[in-house]
Amino acid sequence: MLNVEFDEERCKGCEICTSVCPKNIVVMADRLNAMGYHPATVIEQEKCISCSFCARMCPDVVITVRKEERK
Amino acid sequence: MITVFERPAALTSAKTHYCPGCTHGIIHRLVAEVIDELGIREETIGVSPVGCSVLAYNYFNIDMQEAAHGRAPAVATGIKRVFPRKVVFTYQGDGDLASIGIGEIVHAAARGEKFTTIFVNNAIYGMTGGQMAPTTILGQESMTSPDGRNPATQGYPIRVAEMLATLEGAVYIARVSVHNPQEVARAKKAIKTAFELQIAGKGFSLVEVLSSCPTNWGYTPTESLKWIADKMIPVYPLGVKKPLEEEKS
Numbered sequence: 001m002l003n004v005e006f007d008e009e010r011c012k013g014c015e016i017c018t019s020v021c022p023k024n025i026v027v028m029a030d031r032l033n034a035m036g037y038h039p040a041t042v043i044e045q046e047k048c049i050s051c052s053f054c055a056r057m058c059p060d061v062v063i064t065v066r067k068e069e070r071k
Numbered sequence: 072m073i074t075v076f077e078r079p080a081a082l083t084s085a086k087t088h089y090c091p092g093c094t095h096g097i098i099h100r101l102v103a104e105v106i107d108e109l110g111i112r113e114e115t116i117g118v119s120p121v122g123c124s125v126l127a128y129n130y131f132n133i134d135m136q137e138a139a140h141g142r143a144p145a146v147a148t149g150i151k152r153v154f155p156r157k158v159v160f161t162y163q164g165d166g167d168l169a170s171i172g173i174g175e176i177v178h179a180a181a182r183g184e185k186f187t188t189i190f191v192n193n194a195i196y197g198m199t200g201g202q203m204a205p206t207t208i209l210g211q212e213s214m215t216s217p218d219g220r221n222p223a224t225q226g227y228p229i230r231v232a233e234m235l236a237t238l239e240g241a242v243y244i245a246r247v248s249v250h251n252p253q254e255v256a257r258a259k260k261a262i263k264t265a266f267e268l269q270i271a272g273k274g275f276s277l278v279e280v281l282s283s284c285p286t287n288w289g290y291t292p293t294e295s296l297k298w299i300a301d302k303m304i305p306v307y308p309l310g311v312k313k314p315l316e317e318e319k320s
Contacts, residue, residue: 014285016092
């Protein structure tokens with residue numbers, strides 16, 4: 001499963017998530033979603049530290065964040 | 072894998088009608104997260120206002136009631152008095168609460184009605200197209216103050232949190248912001264405190280949340296968040312206005 005998953009069809013392309021990511025891995029996709037916005041996405045999943053900053057700042061609850069369970 | 076962040080159960084899966092980057096969505100989510108954490112989803116009744124958040128009843132997965140413009144505190148008063156064990160909150164913008172509904176909120180607070188108000192202050196009328204609101208800051212350009220708000224002709228902004236904090240019926244008044252992840256966490260804590268005090272039957276509580284309006288301010292969503300930090304917070308200082316730290320001890 002992905003660390004950080006974007007429900008791209010909900011994204012309105014406001015770019016707030018890209019400005020708060022401490023690892024700068026949230027980028028805007030070139031493709032359009034059904035609402036006509038460029039959705040935010042993460043390609044380098046392995047760099048995600050599951051801090052949830054993007055999800056906490058997302059006004060549209062686009063983002064789900066997961067992390068590995070500590071053994 | 073464990074999930075550390077997902078949609079709270081108290082929010083429906085409906086897409087909101089808010090403009091891209093509008094922080095109403097963040098504030099809705101914070102209220103929903105608090106409702107989930109307190110386990111009161113079946114016990115909560117919300118009152119939605121007139122303004123951008125008029126359709127809030129589509130987004131909260133709880134019982135909601137729509138109120139006439141500015142009259143959410145009066146409707147909430149009725150609901151809370153009939154159902155004193157329910158958790159009742161109003162969700163109001165600055166045009167609704169600070170302009171047409173200012174009398175309602177002042178008297179609800181003065182009576183010490185035991186409900187909670189989430190007051191979203193974005194310093195402008197959003198839904199009607201960016202006219203000057205009572206909370207518009209000096210010098211701010213809007214549709215009806217195109218040269219910037221001029222105190223000589225248009226008066227001064229109203230600081231609702233400070234004003235209501237002078238009333239004995241209000242037990243908890245705080246101002247928070249949602250312009251960065253740290254402030255979002257503080258905002259959630261304040262909303263949770265307000266709900267907890269209501270559940271304890273203490274009295275009226277209000278959380279003023281500084282919010283952005285990228286569309287009517289004319290900035291991008293990220294510039295708008297910076298505008299909150301740079302321009303709004305100096306006029307609307309954050310913090311708990313009541314009870315003050317010295318009163319608590």
